[in-house]
Amino acid sequence: MNNLLKNSIWVLIAGLGAAAVGGIALNRGESINTLWFITAALCIYAIAYRFYAAWIAATVLAVDETRATPAERLDNGRDFVPTNKWIVFGHHFAAIAGPGPLVGPTLAAQFGYLPGTLWILFGAVLGGCVQDMVTLFLSTRRDAKSLGQMARDELGALGGTAALIGTFAIMIILIAVLGLVVVNAMKHSPWATATVSATIPIAMIVGLYMRSFRPGQVLEASALGVILLLLSVMGGGWIDDNPTLRTWFDYEGLTLAWWVMAYGFAAAILPVWLLLAPRDYLSTYVKLGTITLLAVAIIMLQPTVKMPALTQFIDGTGPIFGGKLFPFVFITIACGAISGFHALIASGTTPKLLSNERDIRMIGYGGMLLESFVAIMAMMAATVLDPGVFFAINSPAGVVGKEAVDAVAKISSWGFPVTVDQMQLLASQMGEATLFARTGGAPSLAVGMASIFGSAFGESMLALWYHFAIMFEAIFILTTLDAGTRVGRFMLQDMLGNIWPKLGETSWTPSVVLTSGLVVAGWGYFLYIGVIDPNGGVNILWPLFGIANQMLAAIALCVATGILVKSGKLKYAWVTGLPLTWLVTITSTAAWEKIASDNVRIGFFSAANDLADKLAAGALPPEKAAVAPQLIFNLHLDGWITLFFVTLLWLIVFDMLRVCSRYLAGKPVLPLAESPHSPSRLVEDWVRD
């Protein structure tokens, strides 16, 4: 009886989920409520977690709860500490959830709500969650080794090097594109610039508080910081109202880009306790708080989605970025569906805390499900806006025209009516001078969030909500920026240390300054080009980031598939093999189109040639002609980088296939690097506190 009841509940969930997905997918022309999305997401997650994840854990990975984890065996009270599963879940989720799942779905909403939503749901349950969980499992069985180390041990030197280069490359491009998102959010917005700048001294105050004033009082210091952040949102509004003060914070994109670079450099060489650590605390609280608030507001309000299911831009003519639905929706939404970066966290800190293998499903698979849900909410925040408004905010001036009148005419001609008055009213409600061509996703997400929060918690404070949302995005983008620059610096020092050991010393100041400078110059270059590009830069950088992130995911899945085959589990290798095949397909197709397409909005080389021809013919306006040579060089560079990524990807795929076929043919391969079984001594519900 009990079993029957359980089964019928799951049948009910399956039916409800199918109805919700069907409703979302088949609905045409009628407006659809966001509640359908939430229902579809929750049902799919529940079923995937209950059945697919449980099956993978029990049968494919054969997790063994009697086996001691690295946290237990190597417990040192510092980084290896057996920890309660909810605490590990909290740490893991805070580490994997960054700005990616907010920006990607916002950009991909140009195809309509349907493609992005389906990819976020199915990509996560079949790809992203599997990748995170399997990587966490493999690292747990290998003394919490990193992805690069596992690739080297299990596949060979090529795999290890590819993982290292992939990580470094993705870091550079990720920071550049996130920097661009922040710059575009602050451009000519004194309020946003003042608030975002204030987060730096606030982080320092918090850092000093917990280092010197009240050492170790993390929560006290953080509470102080969160209060100061909220005050800075209001203070920004006050500055914006003051005619003299506001000019101090009113900058061109390029000036702001230089400031962001200077900040990144300073953050990489300053001690962590002063800026990076306190900023990370603040961004984690603000992030968790805001995401919860957004979920509550959406559930309370149940706004209606105004974007159609599919737009005409699936044919590749979209204003935000060029390229057809396939493969570009899968490249644009990386985090939220599948993100290679997670494999670095799942093979880094998390396995050092895991007290029992049985929690791998909840932390690896469950953590990614929650991130996927964040992406669904970002998709909703983008699609509850009037499509005309959404496109007016996100379309670069190079596509729709610099003048407001031209832009609204062009956007209305696509069938998404919008007027100058409407945009002006919205901008003044949000406390901004203009919302036209505010590319990068952050402003439109902030408008979406502000309208949701405003309707749920009070319409009168729209401008405050908008700038709160901008602060929320900026604070953790800047955290990723400093943390990434620092990690890049360590990696570079490690690599250069092979050439000249002195450079590898992480505390030798000249080396610190040199390598930090090189890393900042790396991402600063792409940020600079992104800012001077009249088409907005996001158009170029985001696909490059997507390709890099999916390439890293493919490397993680290659390692996983190789290990499954070597463990004699060939019949289950499809669990990671299928998402791998899909990733290789989309990454290669996207890379091929970015390299070879003769459409100037997609192909890097054709865009470079087109620009060079126009420059030679004198057909460019003077301000565009001045930057054209740099843009042409950059387009060539981007083309070569894409080619490099895709070559690296295929090298590692072939390396994995080589190892697998040797194993299957009975030839010698590198042995499994799994650490030997030792029984766990921790009792059932044991928790360290």
Added chain:
Amino acid sequence: MLGKFKEFWRVVRRLSGDDAYERYLQHHAEHHQADTPLSKEAFFKQWQDEKWNGVKRCC
């Protein structure tokens, strides 16, 4: 109700690292009774520097 709140507060302290020093003292008492433990200030410095080595944040 109060128990629930206490439990929640414990989780918050644990997640944020607010109780890191208490946990260190406990670990120290269990495993290294011979030497004197670090002061709260010295421990916190070390803890913070260690925590920030390596990839900590994602996109």
